[in-house]
Amino acid sequence: MKPAAFDYVRAESVNEVLEGLSKEGGNARVLAGGQSLMAMLNMRLAKPRLLIDIMRLKELNRIEEQAGVVTIGAGVRQAALLAWPELARTQPLLARALPWVGHVQTRSRGTICGSLAHADPSAEMPLALIALGGEVHLRNARRRRRVAATEFFLGMMATARAEDELIEAVSFPARAGERCAFREVARRHGDFAIVACAAVATSKGVRFAVGGVADVPQARDWPRLDGSALDDALNGFAYELDARDDVHATARYRRDLVRIIGRDLVREVLQ
Amino acid sequence: MTRLSADGRHPVRFKLNGRPVEAEAEPRTLLSDFLRQQIGATGTHVGCEHGVCGACTVIIDGMLTRSCLTLAAQADGCEVQTVEGLAPSPDRLGILQQAFRRNHALQCGFCTAGILMSLDHYLRRHPAPSEADIRDLLSGHLCRCTGYTPIVKAALEAAAELATTTQEKSDA
Amino acid sequence: MAEAAVQSASSVDQNTAEDRPWVGRSIERVEDAALLTGRGRFIDDLGTPPGTLHAAILRSPHAHADIVSVDAEAARRAPGVAAVLTGEQVKALTSSLVVGVKAPVECWPIATERVRYVGEPVAVVVASDRARAEDAIELINVEYRPRAAVVDPLAALAADAPVLHDGFPGNLASDRSFSYGNPEQAFAEATHRFSIDIRYPRNSCTPIETYGVVATYDAAENAYDILANFQGPFSIHTVISRALKVPGNRVRLRTPPDSGGSFGVKQGVFPYIVLISAASRAVGRPVKWIEDRLEHLTASVSATNRATTLSAAITADGKILALDWDQVEDCGAHLRAPEPATLYRMHGNLTGAYDIRHVKVRNRVVVTNKTPTGLNRGFGGPQVYFALERLVQRIAIGLRLDPLDVIRRNLVPANAFPYRTATGALLDSGNYQEAIARAVEQGQLAELKARRDEARAQGRLYGIGFTAVVEPSVSNMGYITTVLTAAERRKAGPKNGAQATATVALDPVGGVAVHVASVPQGQGHRTVLSQVVADVFGLKPQDVRVNTEIDTAKDAWSIASGNYASRFAAAVAGTAKLAAERIAVRLARIAASQLNVEPADIMFAGGFVASKRNPENRIAFSRVAALCHWSPGSLPDDAGQTIRETVFWTPPELTPPDDQDRINSSLCHGFIFDFCGVEIDRTTFETRIDRYVTMHDCGTILHPGMVNGQIRGGFTQALGAALYEEYAYAADGSFLTGTFADYLLPTTTEVPEPQIIHIETPSPFTPLGAKGVGEGNCMSTPACIANAVADALGLADVTLPLVPAKLADLVRGPEPEPPTGQSKAAPTREGDRRLRGEGRASVNGAPEQVWTMLLDPQTLQAVIPGCEQVHKVSDTHFRADVTLGIGPVSGRYRADVQLFDLDPPRAVTLRGKAEGALGFGTAEGRITLEPDGKGGTQLSYSYDAAIGGKVASIGGRLLDGATRVIIGQFFAALARQAGGGAPASGISMFALLAKLASLFGGRR
């Protein structure tokens, strides 16, 4: 279980990263926390020609709050965000969801942006991004652009990031998720979610988002629903997610969890 | 920009438990293999090479790190701590290590190095952990022998003892 | 971290209790200081001889296939590669491994001509380092011709099942029936008959350290020097030497000082010992192989899965008169020695803790397309007790009795020991009634029942389970011959006993050294032996140095040597005591002559040999001990040497099976009584262990700390087996749990602390009165938790592992219908793991246009991403090399596609496959084209696809999803291409197939 050979660059500036990406395209991979990429390299599922290590770039290692908008650089590790004293105040949903990402020993290395780039359908950070309506900041050698959460995740492990683009940062809107709830069911503590749900109070009602079921986390915006209207909405959503069986759970089980947990969370934030 | 080429061997230097070490590695060499095979620090074990078992856990620049998910080249210039650096001297055990021995918190000892590193790192920062804290921390490690409870107990005992020793030190 | 001096508990104890024996105390372990400071010496920590090469193994992605060809030329030319060995070459250097039953069947450590399980070795690359060996592995091209696979033991017996070995017709390797007492009559006379059907799943104890072998062939002497973290039994040494075609004295097998856990599993390294030894012979250099985790999970060894039907004849008041066992044991693809031992290890104990005089047994052993099985903690016990103890609960429910009453009613009476079971075991000692009474009281069963009532009153799902289990230990090396008929046994010659060996030696300054052939994997043997021997000589454990490594060229060993069947405390430690005592008797004679007393007046205490009557009359132990080295002439004539004593001990109780097939399969029989309370979450159906009480009688306890350590460790593995762990296979033989993210071990957050209670009834058959203790909870706990879950949910049948989704599906009522107008659930995957689905797309071009595109290979190369070469075999048959990726996952594939049932321009069937390093895919699709009336085409498709190999075993979580996404994308692309009027695009089934195969669930 040893990786295939690759070149390694420890980038000393963002431009170096962009240069490398534009030259090598799909043959280059950004190495962030390595918590997903390295395992894939060890298993030889991925065989890039070049790894570009971005973790010594000070300019990417920033958490900024501006007018309530929280921007998290590509170098920010999950543990660092969790330890950021303003997190619970500014982004309570992230504060609740982050402890579910892996374990202390993986959060200490893994990054927020790396998790978004990896786009595992069961991952918590993509779910939070969808629930909160955040934006991904992309950059290549020529331009910068921002992509909204709903446009970023295209499918299982597939995103709108072009091969020559670096995710520079991700931003979460101000006061999103002031009233929020999060719940996850996994086989064991620290495992990827079988179903993860987030509910966020909105001006019109509630946004309810689900990860672990469809290929990408999905959200629905609902007015203030209750009773059988809520049950119907959840039931419809559960079916729309097109759940599947795998070794850990059945499709029916996933739909049940969406219905039951959904009801609890929506009620909790609408209270 | 220095690009380390795939087929070459490149010098890697870092501080291991406070002492400088240096050897050559290919870009693809994992830190776990580098420590064990190039440096001869075989106390760090390898149990899965995909980040789950925790046997290979070390500390790099103050961060708990799976050495199997880290390239040797990434550690260049860093401070690396491993189980070999935990004991105060070759014939003495640290408080945590003693608590492990007292509580039979190890059997085969294969998982132990990684668990000790997680606990050492954690207890320095959280002097009064609860049992739930310790269990949460150690959920990132697999042990197939002990059933975990003696490990949790050893950790709590060590925490208590460390708290009193620090107390004594500051009293003195 | 603050400092503190190394201080051992033994030195603390010493002041307080000088005269207490060391045995029975939880002293700190001598092993620990090294392990806690990173100075353990595991196999991969030890240096290798200069020039050592490293091996990597190419493994089969198919569960069952013929090997058509192996092209290893490119691999042989790769940098650093010394050799590539295929089955043919290994076959030339070795002979077949011993097969567990007499049959015209061969068993090689590497596939020859045919692969029979996913992960079976197909080629070995030997190179300068592991990474380069793995680089070369990827360059080997193997062409397979897949065969139908069978993974279910009962399905394997069906008349039309694919056959794995011609020498096992109908996949049946053994079929034996037994009858003890008069079961027919008992069943005829009984008031009730209860039956249960059990499917015990596959799982494994997966030690955290994997297998390792370093083999060196010495051409000059035609001998092998092998270092391996093998654990015994050393009967396997004979298998190895036979396979390597040299006499046993030319196979020097050594074990490293430390081993990172085994639980039986490291017995299974032996085929790799043969394989790597052959590789060393082929390259003329030492060769090292360290198994990686993916290899371990896929292909090391597992416990057997078993299909059991168990019936009981019952009186009106719940007394079990007779049992009728029908067991179908699944040993995987090869019946490797010592299998079918898992099935027969429990043969004497098929009545468990109960006094049942009539037993009928049918034992069948089948082969299936799964990894071969071998030793695993519990070894046959979990399979037997799950059936028996689930049945006991059924009986109680059926008769409206308390399950505990049914258990009590049937226990072996306390005054009946030693008790001969119907099937031949001699239960050495015990008092099951007393053990249960104490457990009920100390474990507060009454309070637990109140908790259950309270929980249920609140509408919570709460249940209580019980199990009573006899834990056999110290296996009779002859039990496996029960698989033979009495006549066959007579022909083969007797097999029985359990030789344990121990050597005690005194050095010229009076130091005591002990050596045993016990190969511990973390059980602290060195500590316990130092206690045992220190007691004999009146020394401190620190004065005794123990070595537990084995070197078969130099050490005393026998076929029973090794670490299995919980034989250490009962057999090995006792043998060390006997060896020490032999020397002590002689030392006493010597000391007696020096002290002028009778030898009977001599005692050993506090480092001295002294007169019992006048303790002041004494001489230092070291002086007496050294005398034999320095002045043998001054010893009393009849004293004999005191330098070194090796004792071989085998219990006379372990006799071969008798002519009625009664077998005392083990020497000692501990007793375990467990009960637990569990709560099932109503939302998630997760099982939470509220309280677990486990009562153990393992005879005399030598080291309480370690005994409890064994119990907790076994309990935790059993908890895993009950709730999380399964080596899951798809019906096509794909292996689905190939990483630690899919094969789920319990962690700190899942494991509660069991309440452990002890009672000690010493074994009369072992020198120290000790019995084994390491395996019991693996036998009792899965059944106990299952009983509790069945109680909580009111279920008659539960299958392990108790996956929440499975429980939910059993309990929940019909699902709410989807809102009107919304389609029902997506096509679900069938049990055969083939993925089926359908869809449609609108295309602008007319059907004729689309048809041309579908059949035009010319444009393929240009439009399929990563397509490197298209080779047109015929108008309807194409081959291509493609490189494809999804997200970061990419791989290279050879694709092969054929078109069938052409009905231009209306319909076509595509059938094809793709194969590459990451796995393979096969698919069949029917495409129909209909004019949409607006000049365009309505394209509908249905497909049926399957993916196997590495992608399936390490990406199971995401695989189906990814497959469907890709299929959808493919047809969407087709529609786009056609719509844009572009020339024929990547509309070829092989692009699709290759893409399918390239998918991976990027889990960790």
Ligand SMILES: Cc1cc2nc3c(=O)[nH]c(=O)nc-3n(C[C@@H](O)[C@H](O)[C@H](O)COP(=O)(O)OP(=O)(O)OC[C@H]3O[C@@H](n4cnc5c(N)ncnc54)[C@H](O)[C@@H]3O)c2cc1C
């Ligand atoms: C034991 C274990 C348990 C885990 N459990 C969970 C869990 O429960 N939930 C969960 O969500 N995750 C889990 N993870 C994965 C999580 O820890 C990873 O951190 C995360 O998926 C990836 O972040 P990373 O920084 O490590 O990225 P890397 O592994 O370095 O990279 C992942 C991918 O993203 C790309 N990439 C990374 N950063 C960028 C960037 N800035 N721009 C462009 N591309 C980039 C890389 O090229 C690579 O393809 C687990 C991992 C382990 C080992």
Ligand code: FES
């Ligand atoms: S070896 Fe690194 S986590 Fe298992």
Ligand code: FES
């Ligand atoms: S002590 Fe053996 S794995 Fe933990």
